[in-house]
Amino acid sequence: MVGRTGLHEVGHTIAIMLLSALERQIFDFLGFQWAPILGNFLHIIVVILGLFGTIQYRPRYIMVYTVWTALWVTWNVFIICFYLEVGGLSKDTDLMTFNISVHRSWWREHGPGCVRRVLPPSAHGMMDDYTYVSVTGCIVDFQYLEVIHSAIQILLSLVGFVYACYVISISMEEEDTFDFIGGLDTHSYYQDHVELKPVKPVEISNDIEPEMRLLNLT
Numbered sequence: 455m456v457g458r459t460g461l462h463e464v465g466h467t468i469a470i471m472l473l474s475a476l477e478r479q480i481f482d483f484l485g486f487q488w489a490p491i492l493g494n495f496l497h498i499i500v501v502i503l504g505l506f507g508t509i510q511y512r513p514r515y516i517m518v519y520t521v522w523t524a525l526w527v528t529w530n531v532f533i534i535c536f537y538l539e540v541g542g543l544s545k546d547t548d549l550m551t552f553n554i555s556v557h558r559s560w561w562r563e564h565g566p567g568c569v570r571r572v573l574p575p576s577a578h579g580m581m582d583d584y585t586y587v588s589v590t591g592c593i594v595d596f597q598y599l600e601v602i603h604s605a606i607q608i609l610l611s612l613v614g615f616v617y618a619c620y621v622i623s624i625s626m627e628e629e630d631t632f633d634f635i636g637g638l639d640t641h642s643y644y645q646d647h648v649e650l651k652p653v654k655p656v657e658i659s660n661d662i663e664p665e666m667r668l669l670n671l672t
Contacts, residue, residue: 485560
């Protein structure tokens with residue numbers, strides 16, 4: 455059986471990842487960020503699967519969690535590049551909402567120290583979502599809060615990835631050892647308990663021929 459320390463560390467890391475993903479999902483729902491909502495939903499499912507695999511010791515489930523962790527790191531790196539506007543990306547686009555709405559991150563108006571003021575609309579049109587909203591006094595800009603959230607996800611994912619790979623490697627070594635010992639014991643048991651006996655020739659009686667002749671006569 456895999457060392458209890460490795461399993462406990464994987465379980466604790468996955469549990470923290472689950473709580474962090476749920477917290478992030480709540481704020482993405484409040485900001486109507488549909489792309490992160492979909493990603494968080496898939497992430498929560500896989501994390502629960504990995505937690506179940508850790509508790510029940512299912513290496514296949516842990517392997518699925520490990521593969522997803524690599525994809526999750528890639529997604530969070532993309533979010534960091536999006537909010538920092540790296541590589542031609544712009545945080546003011548509707549990419550995170552699938553161009554369905556003009557909503558932005560919930561932290562844009564509700565960050566630490568932010569004061570939200572709704573200005574009166576102009577006489578030329580009706581009020582839009584963010585056109586006439588003034589946000590001042592924010593201690594940390596919303597894009598940096600999103601970057602911090604993604605960085606935490608990447609850190610937890612890397613820790614979980616390392617521990618999961620460790621558990622998978624140990625389980626594979628134990629399976630190889632078990633197969634080797636089991637195969638050796640079976641072979642030795644077969645050699646010790648199987649007795650070779652000489653094969654006796656089978657004699658065929660000639661009594662059948664008279665009976666066949668009687669049948670032919672009848």
